Amino acid sequence: MAITTTDHSVPHTSTVPANAGEKVELFVREHDGAPSGPPANRKVVLMLHGRSVPVLAGFDLQHTSYGWAKAIAQAGYDVFMMDLQGSGRSPRPRMEDPCNVNPSQQSAVTPPLTGSRTPSYPYVLNNSQSDQDEVSTVVEYICTKRSVSKVAFIGWSAAAFAMGPYAIKHPGRVESLFLLAPIFPPLGPSNPPTLPAPGFPTHVLTRTGLDQAWQKELKCTGQREPGMLDVAWGALMDNDPIGRTWGKIDSSGHPAGASRYRNFVSWGWNKTTAGQGGVLGGSVPALIVHGEHDQTANTTPPNPNPALDFHVPALYDAITGTHKLLVTMKCAGHSMPWESQHKNLHNLSKHWLQHTRVDGKTEGRFEMDQNGNISPAP
Template identity: 25%
Template sequence: MTEEMMVRTADPGIEIYVRNKRPADMTSFRPEQTVLYVHGATYPAETAFDLRLDGMSWMEYIAARGYDVWLLDLRGYGKSTRPAEMADKPEANGPIVTGQTAVKDIGAAVDFVLQRRNIPRLNLLGWSWGTTLMATYTTQNAAKVERLVLYAPAWIRQTASLVQAGPGKLGAYRMVNREQAKERWYAGVPEDKKSGLIPAGWFDAWADATFATDPVGAAMSPPVLRAPNGVVQDSMDFFGAGKPYYDPSKITVPTLLVHAEWDRDTPPYMAQMLFPLLVNSPDKRYVALAEGTHSILMERNRLKLFEAVQAFLDEGKKP
């Protein structure tokens, strides 16, 4: 069963898009069987988490196992409200949608789900930048979080970021074309493994769905996807400058770190540095997956990711 809705934020005129999938016969809701997902720095949630590949999306995989699953597009992404600055040229304004703003959007989505389902807590799942946001939210709102899953976790950077904002002063948003998206995806994959990484048609299915979420960008030549630059500003001010964005010792819930070996966006050293800092997580896990990139959720080995995350979530349901 699928439902879509727009959730009001505290800021006038800004609404965020949420989508829900759950078994059709599900009538009672529990914290340990409720999951909210948020995306990364550039692309929206539904075109990856709920992209049907080989007949099934990750969102559907989790829902089919008895879960009430939600996804969220932060403002400026996907089907959520685009801030007014995105109607102007990028250089006309400074970076928009910083982590502080994004965490507020997550708070609005969490409160919406908790109220709608009449439950006190839920599981959080973040990908890439979303791991920083979900972890930050958890440090501030531990009582509302059951378990925390950080897929491709970001931490203090020792290598250059693959998110390119171009030369000159950082504008409100950046523009990414399909070719750049593909190049970034394959970064770090050994030459002899590239051809087998993504099954035929899957990249195009993702790109078609993703670029279609930005009609303004899609009308440009070549078509682009516009993405807010608040995350780039934060990255320069914190992880890129050797400073943590949040305090991992304030995470007091069971936490899973999971990534793939060829990830060049959030390389393995990030999760390895972060893991020992989770000193107050009562149950922390670290899973490294073979033969995958930052986007392993849409690659040949995606079931390895699904299974690792599912095992961690399912433990929460055991008496």
């Protein structure tokens, strides 16, 4: 099926404290595989990235069969992907200055930084409300542009902090919710802190750091194809023209590179708020997917800080509606879109978008093996 690709610049009035009130443009890429016909008949999907991986590196990876968004578009959907501010190709306020990097990570951006520096903007960049405001702007843009009233959500990792609460507050705009490896603190805060919260705006990820974190979750033979570390790191660098110029210079004169990602503060996403009004699992069917070896969305050992103690199955338990499913993917970790289970992940998401069921069921816990076979979880 032919796919039409369009990059959109979506106008938005920022509510990020660092540039509040400024007119910005949010980056959105569209892969339209919807068949011709009345625009109102289109099935529209919005995909949102997590904390450290911009949307194109996560959902539009230009490598063999790994392009998740295109796989969905080829099934006949009109797929949009967005970057929140502080990530990918959307604006990155206060993030150009290397001294605004997490002080514990500043050695990764030396040069251009020289020595330890205090952040020139000593605050966290984004927050739960600013993220939801940006999702809302993009949803309204899509609904107007494509003449639809609802959008199906697909989010990876920390996307849950924005997509989950948004769906609860605006169920009339959300057709269904598919969350991969959702970050969910059951005992996390319900109320916002004083904003802007003290801290720093920018974290950085190095190639070594990416490999070390990924290696901890590689438990199966063939879980990650050879060369995928370089593919994933290349995609991160392609989406960070400033960060890729930072870091130690190697023998060939090239910088090591650092993938910048936003520091944000979250609230309103816990075992109490996830069940509010019976929306999730009610008017908004919910599918939760995670890898059996995911130690990022399932903190091991438990974190003593409730805001940083994450449990995917606890989200399934917290959802009070009955149209909810939990699928554990065998031989997979938090980086599943970059792992060998990616095709089964694509197929599961397409099946969900069409049927909002798993194995013919609308409720329950399941497992999916490496051949794509579904069975009830023990």
